[in-house]
Amino acid sequence: MASMPLPRDVQLPTSTFLATIDASAPGLVKGLYLTGSLSFGEFFPECSDVDFVAVLAQRPDSAAVEALSAAHAVVRQQHPRPFFDGVHLVRDDLAKPPEQCPDLPCTQNGAFEEAGQLGVNPVTWHELARHAVTVRGPVLTEAEVWTDDDALRAFTHGNLAGYWAGVVDDLVKSPEDAAQEWAAGWCVLGVSRLHHLLATGVLTSKSGGGRHALTAFESRWHPIIHEALRVRETPGAPSAYAEAPERRGQETTEFTAMVVEAGLALGASRG
Structure with missing residues (x-):
């Protein structure tokens, strides 16, 4: 995705970051690209973050790292939410598998x-190659950014087997947390997004994962899927679970466990 008009809540932290780093380290940031929900045309101020990848002119020395840290401190002070989350790399990093990256700011x-390695994974690289919103720099293409659909699938399968299987255990152990609205939004849409990739081979947003779930799974799951979409997209709208948070927690837990199992059954490879 090329340049697009940015919502005000996105434009403010991105412009503040660029103005600040340009003043303290001119020429350091050559490219700024947005990934995550924004790369799929979605932004919901109450729950979305601004996920970015900054392409630097060269591997930063200690002075450049200090300048980056200070620029992010300004962003955090002036625009504490949404979070401005991302990684700073050099262009050569994008041509290689993310596991070959050194630790990065x-x-x-x-x-x-x-x-660190936050955001250094196949999902970020594939979003950059196929969906990124360009704020600064040339539009990225698959010719410039490493992609490997088999590696993306294996990473997604591993995420379900590791992180999300652990989340299911946490939901079972903490029904009071599972009953919260945020748990429905995070868990139901999170695992549905990964199932979509394993089922179709195509990345999507959290909301896209929810819409996929409405067609991929039995209708008995529709209430909790709709609740998750409400939490994400229209959090001020009435909840069908307002008088039954315990039922929301139970359905969130059961749905998350079911989708993890269904996704794992699809396999880590297309063969």
Whole structure:
């Protein structure tokens, strides 16, 4: 995806970051690309983050890392939400599998890390190659960014087997957390998004995962899927579970477990 008009809540942190880093380290940031929900044309101010990949002119030295940290501190102070989350790399990194990247400066939930691997994964690379919103720099193409559909599928399968299987255990152990609105939005749409990739071979957003779930799974799951979409897209709308949060928690837990199992059954490879 090329350049697009940005929502105000997205334009503010991106422009603040670029103006600040350009003032302190001119020429350092050559490209800024948005991934995540924005790359699929979605942004919901109450729950979306602004996920980015910044392409630097060269591998940053200590002075450049300090400048990046200071620029993100300004963003955090002036625009604390939505979170401005992402990674800072060089163009050569994009031509290689993400596991070959060194530790990179990155941010998550407003916290800057001088060297880490946050966001360094096949999903980010494939979103960059196929969906990224360009804020600064040339539009990226699959000729420039590493992609491997088999690796993306294997990563997604592993995410279900590892992280999301652990989330299911947590939901079972903490029914009071499972009953919360955020759990429905995060879990139901999160696993549905991964199932969509394994079932179709195509990346989608969390909302896209929810819409996929409405056709992929039995109608008895529709209420909790609609609840998850409401939490994400129209959080101020009335909840069908307002008088029954325990039922929401039970259905969130059961649906998440079911989709994890269904996704794992699809296999880590297309063969």
